Amino acid sequence: xxxxxxxxxxxxxxxxxxxxxxxxxxxxxxxxxxxxxxxxxxxxxxxxxxxxxxxxxxxxxxxxxxxxxxxxxxxxxxxxxxxxxxxxxxxxxxxxxxxxxxxxxxxxxxxxxxxxxxxxxxxxxxxxxxxxxxxxxxxxxxxxxxxxxxxxxxxxxxxxxxxxxxxxxxxxxxxxxxxxxxxxxxxxxxxxxxxxxxxxxxxxxxxxxxxxxxxxxxxxxxxxxxxxxxxxxxxxxxxxxxxxxxxxxxxxxxxxxxxxxxxxxxxxxxxxxxxxxxxxxxxxxxxxxxxxxxxxxxxxxxxxxxxxxxxxxxxxxxxxxxxxxxxxxxxxxxxxxxxxxxxxxxxxxxxxxxxxxxxxxxxxxxxxxxxxxxxxxxxxxxxxxxxxxxxxxxxxxxxxxxxxxxxxxxxxxxxxxxxxxxxxxxxxxxxxxxxxxxxxxxxxxxxxxxxxxxxxxxxxxxxxxxxxxxxxxxxxxxx
Amino acid sequence: xxxxxxxxxxxxxxxxxxxxxxxxxxxxxxxxxxxxxxxxxxxxxxxxxxxxxxxxxxxxxxxxxxxxxxxxxxxxxxxxxxxxxxxxxxxxxxxxxxxxxxxxxxxxxxxxxxxxxxxxxxxxxxxxxxxxxxxxxxxxxxxxxxxxxxxxxxxxxxxxxxxxxxxxxxxxxxxxxxxxxxxxxxxxxxxxxxxxxxxxxxxxxxxxxxxxxxxxxxxxxxxxxxxxxxxxxxxxxxxxxxxxxxxxxxxxxxxxxxxxxxxxxxxxxxxxxxxxxxxxxxxxxxxxxxxxxxxxxxxxxxxxxxxxxxxxxxxxxxxxxxxxxxxxxxxxxxxxxxxxxxxxxxxxxxxxxxxxxxxxxxxxxxxxxx
Numbered sequence: 094x095x096x097x098x099x100x101x102x103x104x105x106x107x108x109x110x111x112x113x114x115x116x117x118x119x120x121x122x123x124x125x126x127x128x129x130x131x132x133x134x135x136x137x138x139x140x141x142x143x144x145x146x147x148x149x150x151x152x153x154x155x156x157x158x159x160x161x162x163x164x165x166x167x168x169x170x171x172x173x174x175x176x177x178x179x180x181x182x183x184x185x186x187x188x189x190x191x192x193x194x195x196x197x198x199x200x201x202x203x204x205x206x207x208x209x210x211x212x213x214x215x216x217x218x219x220x221x222x223x224x225x226x227x228x229x230x231x232x233x234x235x236x237x238x239x240x241x242x243x244x245x246x247x248x249x250x251x252x253x254x255x256x257x258x259x260x261x262x263x264x265x266x267x268x269x270x271x272x273x274x275x276x277x278x279x280x281x282x283x284x285x286x287x288x289x290x291x292x293x294x295x296x297x298x299x300x301x302x303x304x305x306x307x308x309x310x311x312x313x314x315x316x317x318x319x320x321x322x323x324x325x326x327x328x329x330x331x332x333x334x335x336x337x338x339x340x341x342x343x344x345x346x347x348x349x350x351x352x353x354x355x356x357x358x359x360x361x362x363x364x365x366x367x368x369x370x371x372x373x374x375x376x377x378x379x380x381x382x383x384x385x386x387x388x389x390x391x392x393x394x395x396x397x398x399x400x401x402x403x404x405x406x407x408x409x410x411x412x413x414x415x416x417x418x419x420x421x422x423x424x425x426x427x428x429x430x431x432x433x434x435x436x437x438x439x440x441x442x443x444x445x446x447x448x449x450x451x452x453x454x455x456x457x458x459x460x461x462x463x464x465x466x467x468x469x470x471x472x473x474x475x476x477x478x479x480x481x482x483x484x485x486x487x488x489x490x491x492x493x494x495x496x497x498x499x500x501x502x503x504x505x506x507x508x509x510x511x512x513x514x515x516x517x518x519x520x521x522x523x524x525x526x527x528x529x530x531x532x533x534x535x536x537x538x539x540x541x542x543x544x545x546x547x548x549x550x551x552x553x554x555x556x557x558x559x560x561x562x563x564x565x566x567x568x569x570x571x572x
Numbered sequence: 573x574x575x576x577x578x579x580x581x582x583x584x585x586x587x588x589x590x591x592x593x594x595x596x597x598x599x600x601x602x603x604x605x606x607x608x609x610x611x612x613x614x615x616x617x618x619x620x621x622x623x624x625x626x627x628x629x630x631x632x633x634x635x636x637x638x639x640x641x642x643x644x645x646x647x648x649x650x651x652x653x654x655x656x657x658x659x660x661x662x663x664x665x666x667x668x669x670x671x672x673x674x675x676x677x678x679x680x681x682x683x684x685x686x687x688x689x690x691x692x693x694x695x696x697x698x699x700x701x702x703x704x705x706x707x708x709x710x711x712x713x714x715x716x717x718x719x720x721x722x723x724x725x726x727x728x729x730x731x732x733x734x735x736x737x738x739x740x741x742x743x744x745x746x747x748x749x750x751x752x753x754x755x756x757x758x759x760x761x762x763x764x765x766x767x768x769x770x771x772x773x774x775x776x777x778x779x780x781x782x783x784x785x786x787x788x789x790x791x792x793x794x795x796x797x798x799x800x801x802x803x804x805x806x807x808x809x810x811x812x813x814x815x816x817x818x819x820x821x822x823x824x825x826x827x828x829x830x831x832x833x834x835x836x837x838x839x840x841x842x843x844x845x846x847x848x849x850x851x852x853x854x855x856x857x858x859x860x861x862x863x864x865x866x867x868x869x870x871x872x873x874x875x876x877x878x879x880x881x882x883x884x885x886x887x888x889x890x891x892x893x894x895x896x897x898x899x900x901x902x903x904x905x906x907x908x909x910x911x912x913x914x915x916x917x918x919x920x921x922x923x924x925x926x927x928x929x930x931x932x933x934x935x936x937x938x939x940x941x942x
Contacts (some may be wrong), residue, residue, distance in 0.1 A: 113786070114783075114786070114787065115783055115784075115787050118779075118780075118783045493890070494765070496888075497769055497887075497888050498769065498772065500886055500888060501769065501772055501773045501776055501886055502776070504773075504776075504886055505776040505777070505779070505780060508777075508780050508843065508844065509780065509783070511843070512780070512783070512784055512787070512843065516784075516787050516791070522794070525826075525830075532819070534819045534820075534822035534823050534826065535822050537822070537823070537826050538822045538823075538825045538826045538829070541825075541826040541827075541829035541830050541833070542829050544829065544830070544833045545829045545830075545832045545833045545836075547833075548832075548833045548836035548837070548840075549836055549840065550829075550832045550833065550835075550836060554832065555829060555832065556825045556828050556829055559818075559821070559822070559825070561825070562821055562822070562824060562825035562828070563821070565621070565825070565828060566617075566620055566621055566813040566821075566824065567621075567813055567814075
């Protein structure tokens with residue numbers, strides 16, 4: 094009867110499985126408890142992995158690294174045209190251009206940048222490479238040799254730049270962004286000057302991509318003429334500033350209004366480009382940021398190595414434990430140190446740029462000196478900190494909820510164990526049956542006394558001897 | 573609209589409550605059979621013993637307990653019938669299932685076992701008489717009666733007596749007002765969390781009770797069968813103790829012990845359904861608390877403290893949760909009324925006293941709070 098009721102409840106409600114016996118209930122509760130413990134340890138582990146354990150020295154070293162690299166940035170990066178690191182990155186870009194040209198078949202003079210550029214310009218010819226393009230371009234777009242790489246969308250090293258480059262090569266047109274407008278100019282077809290290779294669409298797409306990429310490399314260290322003159326020339330725009338062109342182009346394409354902020358940012362980007370802030374200069378800006386990153390990770394790892402060897406006994410050392418303790422790539426502590434390092438770097442850099450801009454009375458000066466790579470890296474660090482904080486908060490909440498629920502489960506388990514003890518009289522009952530069947534009534538009597546005591550009958554009220562039985566039935570008259 | 577977590581927790585406690593009520597009704601039938609066989613056995617022993625003297629009375633304590641248990645069951649049944657006639661109670665209990673609505677005598681016996689009888693012969697909760705019967709009746713009626721259909725005043729006495737069953741009933745009546753009182757999702761979430769935990773705690777205690785009731789019924793069934801066999805055997809011994817062989821005398825002694833052990837199955841309360849925080853806990857606390865603070869304050873608010881301690885037992889509240897819950901209860905007249913507390917009485921001091929009382933109880937039971 095009991096069994097049928099239980100089954101009925103289980104099927105009807107579908108919410109519980111009422112255990113059939115105390116043993117089942119205990120087993121079930123123990124499993125639940127183990128599951129809860131696992132959840133709790135997972136939450137603890139997550140909180141631990143999201144909480145930085147940096148001490149004062151860590152913070153001091155990180156801030157010191159940031160300040161050192163900030164000073165390097167101020168004195169060795171500075172602004173385009175007056176930058177020792179800029180010169181280095183220009184030379185490096187020139188070498189890369191020559192190396193790329195050689196790989197593409199250039200057999201000219203080994204160290205000749207103009208030769209390599211000329212070779213690449215011919216090999217990766219595009220139809221949208223109008224430096225000034227005559228009166229039409231000059232009048233309509235105010236296109237000059239100084240700004241055409243910025244204004245021409247095909248010269249932008251971005252995904253949108255690739256899109257417009259391939260589109261222009263397919264359609265024989267040129268796309269420019271000028272004064273907040275996306276301008277498309279159709280160039281009269283001249284099969285001798287440009288023809289997109291390939292016979293099928295996929296082939297044409299492939300060659301379109303190759304032309305875009307090769308042409309960007311050829312323009313990266315300036316033009317053939319500027320390289321022949323020994324001047325720096327105009328490179329290709331930095332991807333970050335070229336993005337402002339993309340925003341204007343996209344808004345135009347989607348018929349969305351271009352606001353003043355979009356225009357202002359694009360205009361600043363153009364001015365910066367005209368001042369020589371190109372892809373090469375942005376590479377130079379990345380140098381102190383990269384040094385900062387390396388130095389901070391080195392400090393972190395170095396201290397952890399020292400700590401590992403000083404605190405771990407020789408017999409307990411292992412490579413995996415060592416790597417886990419000193420790993421400079423993951424962990425909240427190293428990430429916190431990087432945030433501090435890049436934050437102090439940015440503080441110095443922004444301060445220097447602001448002071449110099451104020452001294453010159455020129456806003457463009459501020460952006461020329463502002464290390465955008467550093468600001469970008471710091472932003473990534475900050476986003477990581479916020480994300481870890483949010484995850485940690487949610488993990489703490491979940492840990493608190495598990496702990497509160499665990500308390501209820503612990504009590505349930507303890508109560509079940511008490512019950513199991515109270516009801517655990519199967520052995521006694523079997524002994525009673527056994528002695529009864531064998532006719533061993535004295536032994537049976539002793540077991541029944543034991544059972545009564547176990548059930549909580551007061552000892553003075555349990556018959557425990559023959560005398561007790563006599564007294565109970567004879568009322569003290571033991572004749 | 574209740575959130576899913578709270579909704580599920582409440583649903584589970586409802587299911588567990590119904591299961592407990594139905595199992596209690598089933599236990600009543602099994603208890604009745606055991607009671608009958610134990611009573612017959614007692615008569616057989618009386619016949620052998622003849623007229624009892626002072627010394628035999630001490631062994632008859634089991635009978636006293638059993639009789640009290642039976643009286644309690646009869647009283648519960650009588651009150652149940654009275655309520656049905658007077659208040660149209662039948663309709664109110666219709667939702668509780670056929671067993672509870674129609675089989676009152678056996679249900680009453682089940683409830684009598686649930687409440688138990690102490691060795692002194694009083695209700696185990698030490699609150700016997702009308703209060704105990706009312707609580708039992710309210711429990712029998714379930715949420716339908718408690719929600720206002722039956723005219724039995726809920727309050728701290730009911731809540732203290734009826735243990736987690738009472739809390740489940742009260743909780744169910746309070747929760748619907750929860751979401752109309754708070755606009756802020758954070759506060760709602762906190763209150764929801766508190767009530768989810770209360771529901772979860774009650775579900776686990778009711779589940780514990782179900783497990784125990786089933787275990788108890790198995791034992792009662794087994795021992796009823798065993799005692800029936802023994803009863804047949806006693807009749808073959810005759811009624812002259814002195815004429816019996818030693819083996820027969822030992823068997824008689826065994827049967828007396830078995831009868832006592834079986835009586836314990838009738839009168840021992842179901843632990844999962846006992847109040848979580850008892851009057852003894854309260855007085856122990858007052859004794860200890862008196863050394864540092866005002867024991868009169870505790871005594872003056874005894875019922876309220878007992879109520880709240882039972883409600884919040886093993887429910888850990890953070891500081892913000894305490895504040896939000898205090899705010900919620902002060903806004904909710906219905907909730908305060910169901911706890912038998914006035915708005916003026918419900919102060920932060922009262923809540924902090926309750927927290928202290930609970931901490932003291934946890935320490936006393938050597939359970940470390942989380």
